[in-house]
Amino acid sequence: MQLGSVPNVNLNFDRKNLSDSTLLRLYESLLVPRRIEEKMLILLRQGRISKWFSGWGQEAISIGAVEALKADEFILPMHRNLGIFTGRKIPLERLFAQFQGKKSGFTKGRDRSFHFGSIEHHIVGMISHLGPQLAIADGIALANRLSKEEKVTLVFSGDGASSEGDFHEGLNVAAVWKLPVIFVIEHNGYGLSTPSEEQFAFKNFTDKGLGYGIEAVRVEGNNVLDVYQTIVELSEDIRKNPRPILVEAMTFRMRGHEEASGTKYVPKQLMEDWAKLDPVENYEAYLESIGVLDEKTKSRINTKIKKAINDGLELAFAEEQITPQIDEEIQDVYFPFEQKIISPQSEKTTEKRLVDAISDGLRQSMEKYPNLVLMGQDIGEYGGVFKVTEGFKPTFGADRVRNTPLCESAIIGAGLGLSIKGFKAMVEMQFADFVSVGFNQIVNNLAKIHYRWGQNADVVVRMPTGAGMAAGPFHSQSNEAWFFHTPGLKIVYPSNPYDAKGLLNAAIEDPNPYLYFEHKGLYRSISDSIPDEYYTVEVGKAKLAATGDQVSVVTYGMGVHWAKKAVEEMGISADILDLRTLLPWDKEAVRETVKKTGKVIFLQEDCITGGIGAEICAWISEHCFEYLDAPVMREGSLDTPVPFAPNLERAFLPVDRFKEKLQLLVEY
Structure with a gap:
């Protein structure tokens, strides 16, 4: 017919x-x-x-x-x-x-x-x-x-x-x-x-x-x-x-x-x-x-x-029209979950690079949660392009460590389907840039489903991100701000191996949808002694990476390392506040450091316009004005795509411009 x-x-x-x-x-x-x-x-x-x-x-x-x-x-x-x-x-x-x-x-x-x-x-x-x-x-x-x-x-x-x-x-x-x-x-x-x-x-x-x-x-x-x-x-x-x-x-x-x-x-x-x-x-x-x-x-x-x-x-x-209850509206954005921090019981530690810490946390989460399924391109025998899941398939089996076709949208959606049946899902984006193909599933399904009809999305999307490797416009983007504007998501971005393991474990524990950003430039360039045992880091809690009294630098990810190097080279006494969690971000920690120094600059690797720094700087101006001794400043990358040639990429990134602006702020 x-x-x-x-x-x-x-x-x-x-x-x-x-x-x-x-x-x-x-x-x-x-x-x-x-x-x-x-x-x-x-x-x-x-x-x-x-x-x-x-x-x-x-x-x-x-x-x-x-x-x-x-x-x-x-x-x-x-x-x-x-x-x-x-x-x-x-x-x-x-x-x-x-x-x-x-x-x-x-x-x-x-x-x-x-x-x-x-x-x-x-x-x-x-x-x-x-x-x-x-x-x-x-x-x-x-x-x-x-x-x-x-x-x-x-x-x-x-x-x-x-x-x-x-x-x-x-x-x-x-x-x-x-x-x-x-x-x-x-x-x-x-x-x-x-x-x-x-x-x-x-x-x-x-x-x-x-x-x-x-x-x-x-x-x-x-x-x-x-x-x-x-x-x-x-x-x-x-x-x-x-x-x-x-x-x-x-x-x-x-x-x-x-x-x-x-x-x-x-x-x-x-x-x-x-x-x-x-x-x-x-x-x-x-x-x-x-x-x-x-x-x-x-x-x-x-x-x-x-x-x-x-x-x-x-x-x-006969039922009355709805009387809006703002507290309930906000509360229902996330599935109810109260994190209980898990501290390691043993003092045994091992020197690990950031990439090793991520792999360690993921392995221990797989052991802790038999219902956790990993999905991503080339994560099986190959171990992923950054080798985070190397050796996982022989240990946990092909059912739980799943190579996928090149279809980010379907795999993120499949993660939600697993969650509906009581499973946990971790989806690896080969590069954070590729998440654009799965954007709809994240912002319209994962983020909104609990608010809409009470179903949680127990899905963590791992996002290898960042520039500095001369990888060009499609393998170097910082795109965390794309999602920062979306209620219902949680976003974490560790700057060091300890936080990398603890925040990943915490994200997997939480039955809400997470974006977990991990900077490719930090994978093998930094290391630290971290606990061998399973542990978690508090989500939504910032941490001072350095303390000082002249100025406050609020930042995250690679920005923490740029800031530490800059203040050391310039001889500046600075609070460097590592946000660690971008959504929800730690307002009280930001307030305290601004109150302490009276001068604040936000540093991000992302392009300057419309970035996370813009929101936090606006919040500081509105809520901390009485503590300020200088204008709130921010610095980020140029408002261009990420260029390929190393010299162009260095000019794109905010490192030198940040130092100049930091000096202006100190002298204000």
Whole structure:
């Protein structure tokens, strides 16, 4: 059945060996989202709800899928999958409260419509960017495999969303790792108003399976029996023989992308032809034709559904509008966690470079947490490009030390999927610069998921960063400020081996998402005697790297070493405050050093404009003005990309400019 052609009016229902009770269960399940839609469209016209994303005409796909899977198998739905939520028996009053932005909704009014999940119901909600869902499904399926659970994960995508890179990455990772995921593509002909022929140049998604090395099947998406029986058969198979399968469900969207957009862009004849294939009306007629459904039963089911809808709406509308509680809003950004500092019990230490300290901490965390999984490019046999994980694969096994394809977005998303199943994940960016490819997963999934619906993201992303090695614009960037602006993340940046091990262990302990920056230029250039045992360093606590009374230098990472060298060469008595944690940063420590010296300069390797120093200097000016004896100053790298030639790179970095400005500050 091609979307542009006149569809076959006969949906060819075949009950096979399904019982009458199963057929009626599917009918009632199919009817619920349709009746809800009918009610929501009335409420929308009345102005009692603000927006609606319709799945009218596509209900059979959701119902066939949700009824086919076991109740404890995860489903990751999209805009048009109301039937997944009703099929998992989510209380309608909570569902309607979610639609209305009420406190008892799943997001406490913080997100809209279907942008939520419920672990209790084994549903992981979407974000507006669509494609990232596929990678999360990969992570859930990976967790099932690692736990030896014979379970299937099912994730939806629209044909429009398939144009995103996340679609390719999600399928590719599932294929390479043989993950038991069913990728259901709702092929409804349009991405908002853009028809399929302007989205892709192939006819059917079943053609794509071969390219990924996975099976692909096509179903009549408006035929609930076809969808249900296909998903049952496939899921039973891949529970025993894990692998991904692509299911293309041919269907049509009978209403607008959302109600405000309308359907004027759809040819009238095409709309009329597809209306003849309405999944609810056709299935109802089929059940009547074989004597399974009569008027009495139909009336009873409809009465039951309408009462449940009206009762749920009455409860949801009766709930008061949200009264904002600022403390609660801020508190819910992070999963509740109170760090307990772990000090080493033995005094035994070993001289270690920064790279060795990171490796040591990671190894001990792997021993401490059997549910910790490492993922990254070349981290297996090769040990990573900086050899942090060298020897890990023989010790911990290929399941826990996983080489990945070159797909940062999918691997970060898979880390979130692992977290949803109770695992911990560490994702290594080969270079911090490459995180740009996974930016969306970090700032819109990892960072926001707890605030949105209470799910934590137990993921640490390691970020080899920094310049000074003549590596050019794409292997030298300092990009911590990209994430510093994003609530929900925690960011640590050690400057020495002791902190490197202790902060990494602390980040892995904490069930919140972390970015862990490690400067490549410090890997093998500094060393220190650090405890052999496992220990942690307090997150959010700065530390003085040097003390003095003339001036305060607030900095982090490589800046600590530049500052120490500068004040020594210049004979200046300075407090050098190493922030260590960038988010949340230690305001009290900054206040104390400013109060002590009255003069402060912020030093960062990152470009000067819009860096972390700008925020902290602004805070000092606002909150510490009465202690200041000079203007608050800052210095950073030039506002250019990082150049390759050594002389150009030296001019780019702030070392010499910092010394000049430091002298000005002391003499002020």
